Amino acid sequence: MTAWTRTRPTESPTWSGAPARTTRAALAALLCGAVLLTGCGAGAQADRSSADGGQRRADGAPAPMAPDGGGRAEGDRDDGAQGEEKRDAVPAPDLVSTFALDVDTASYGYARRALAGGRLPEPGSVRPEEFVNSFRQDYPRPEGNGFSVTVDGARVESGDGGDWSLMRVGLATRPSSRTAERPPAALTFVVDISGSMAEPGRLDLVKESLGILTDQLRDDDSIALVTFSDEAETRLPMTRLDGNRDRVHEVVASLEPTDSTNVEAGVGTGYDVAVEGRRRGANNRVVLLSDALANTGETEADAILERIGSARKEFGITLFGVGVGSEYGDQLMERLTNRGDGHTTYVSTPAQARKVFVDQLPAHLELRARDAKAQVAFDPAAVREFRLVGYENRHVENEDFRDDRVDGGEVGPGHAVTALYAVRLKDGASGRVATATVRWLDPRTRTPHEATGTVEAAGLAGDLWSRGTPARLQVSAAAAYFAQRLRGAETPGAPRLGVLAERAAGLARRTEDASVRQLAESIRSADELLG
Numbered sequence: 001m002t003a004w005t006r007t008r009p010t011e012s013p014t015w016s017g018a019p020a021r022t023t024r025a026a027l028a029a030l031l032c033g034a035v036l037l038t039g040c041g042a043g044a045q046a047d048r049s050s051a052d053g054g055q056r057r058a059d060g061a062p063a064p065m066a067p068d069g070g071g072r073a074e075g076d077r078d079d080g081a082q083g084e085e086k087r088d089a090v091p092a093p094d095l096v097s098t099f100a101l102d103v104d105t106a107s108y109g110y111a112r113r114a115l116a117g118g119r120l121p122e123p124g125s126v127r128p129e130e131f132v133n134s135f136r137q138d139y140p141r142p143e144g145n146g147f148s149v150t151v152d153g154a155r156v157e158s159g160d161g162g163d164w165s166l167m168r169v170g171l172a173t174r175p176s177s178r179t180a181e182r183p184p185a186a187l188t189f190v191v192d193i194s195g196s197m198a199e200p201g202r203l204d205l206v207k208e209s210l211g212i213l214t215d216q217l218r219d220d221d222s223i224a225l226v227t228f229s230d231e232a233e234t235r236l237p238m239t240r241l242d243g244n245r246d247r248v249h250e251v252v253a254s255l256e257p258t259d260s261t262n263v264e265a266g267v268g269t270g271y272d273v274a275v276e277g278r279r280r281g282a283n284n285r286v287v288l289l290s291d292a293l294a295n296t297g298e299t300e301a302d303a304i305l306e307r308i309g310s311a312r313k314e315f316g317i318t319l320f321g322v323g324v325g326s327e328y329g330d331q332l333m334e335r336l337t338n339r340g341d342g343h344t345t346y347v348s349t350p351a352q353a354r355k356v357f358v359d360q361l362p363a364h365l366e367l368r369a370r371d372a373k374a375q376v377a378f379d380p381a382a383v384r385e386f387r388l389v390g391y392e393n394r395h396v397e398n399e400d401f402r403d404d405r406v407d408g409g410e411v412g413p414g415h416a417v418t419a420l421y422a423v424r425l426k427d428g429a430s431g432r433v434a435t436a437t438v439r440w441l442d443p444r445t446r447t448p449h450e451a452t453g454t455v456e457a458a459g460l461a462g463d464l465w466s467r468g469t470p471a472r473l474q475v476s477a478a479a480a481y482f483a484q485r486l487r488g489a490e491t492p493g494a495p496r497l498g499v500l501a502e503r504a505a506g507l508a509r510r511t512e513d514a515s516v517r518q519l520a521e522s523i524r525s526a527d528e529l530l531g
């Protein structure tokens with residue numbers, strides 16, 4: 001049987017073996033889409049704003065709020081457990097999982113770049129949820145400004161005799177029209193011009209994109225520009241584009257790489273400029289464009305995180321990170337954007353830019369949800385144990401699910417967030433297996449809302465790889481299994497990489513989706529490198 005790593009209640013569960021933790025149009029769409037965003041199978045849905053803060057489930061029963069950290073029902077243990085576990089007191093039932101929503105995709109983009117260059121990504125840079133969330137999903141969209149909730153899944157062959165299933169929780173927001181009205185934007189670009197940015201596909205990509213973006217933004221939008229190498233410099237204070245586009249073009253064209261990388265100076269100065277130039281009623285955002293390879297100044301994240309956090313809380317200024325380069329400080333960028341209520345992406349080719357910012361994300365400023373969190377409660381009558389795949393960095397204590405002072409994730413229009421769980425059912429399980437609830441705050445009024453979905457045991461009974469299983473569930477499984485293998489983790493039902501590559505190739509033909517074909521190619525590359 002698969003061995004699990006059990007963690008303290010303050011930690012997120014991990015798998016045993018997991019490590020510690022062009023076109024000009026495409027380039028323009030990259031930044032235009034990026035800066036203008038923050039971000040059912042079986043299952044009933046409910047979207048409500050209640051006077052009691054949404055403390056009850058859709059069926060009227062109180063939503064379960066057990067402590068986190070376990071993943072087993074009371075009295076259950078691994079078949080091979082002996083001695084110590086028998087003598088220890090049995091812990092309270094722990095079949096609840098809570099996490100902040102995350103729409104980042106940078107981990108997958110950087111992994112693809114590494115594999116294309118003939119090397120494996122560092123295990124610590126692999127975040128399975130970002131692999132999964134890089135692919136289009138098939139979830140229904142809500143009519144209003146909240147979320148749809150989809151819960152489905154399928155049975156997997158684990159090889160250890162256990163009755164394992166892979167369960168998918170899908171949360172989706174309504175897309176917006178590209179022509180919809182939006183507030184003006186006040187965007188502070190913080191551009192890395194250190195020596196490492198001289199590599200093709202770094203500063204040249206940034207300059208061309210900024211130049212084209214300048215022509216596509218509206219006259220009532222504003223831009224500021226800060227550059228950094230060993231020191232930071234304000235090249236352009238917050239400036240309305242009406243009548244000033246030529247000035248912006250001149251500043252962008254003058255950027256040249258030099259010296260070392262002082263991310264602290266760049267981010268600090270960028271936020272100073274953003275605060276000074278912030279506009280009431282506008283979407284105020286800092287956009288960091290860098291390889292995030294800090295080697296000067298405060299190279300650890302704490303000082304930078306403090307500055308970002310204070311600006312977010314006091315002024316509502318969010319951070320979007322665009323990573324570039326064959327060598328990329330992925331973990332630093334992710335920490336920065338998490339603190340800044342933003343998200344990250346990684347771009348190295350026009351095709352990636354088109355997928356992330358043209359095909360998937362609408363180009364406007366609207367937010368659908370602030371501080372969004374998800375909580376999944378498993379029924380102890382049906383479930384022996386579960387594990388959430390990924391989301392270690394987005395763990396939330398169960399008791400903080402409805403504490404709206406606790407930070408969640410920001411989600412924009414048209415986003416889909418997927419969480420996968422490996423679930424081991426009890427013998428003869430029937431009826432409800434899990435209830436998934438998403439809670440968020442209205443972006444303008446900060447009123448709390450919730451939506452809920454459920455899944456029955458029969459909804460997990462089909463074979464994962466059968467023709468009748470939704471193709472997008474299979475794509476999610478392939479992406480998650482791939483990520484888990486790259487970071488050295490074991491997952492029930494995971495096939496060998498060679499087999500997984502063939503399954504992904506079949507899914508690419510079935511869905512006619514080029515991004516799934518690229519997934520198959522990346523899996524093959526990893527299989528060859530791992531031997």
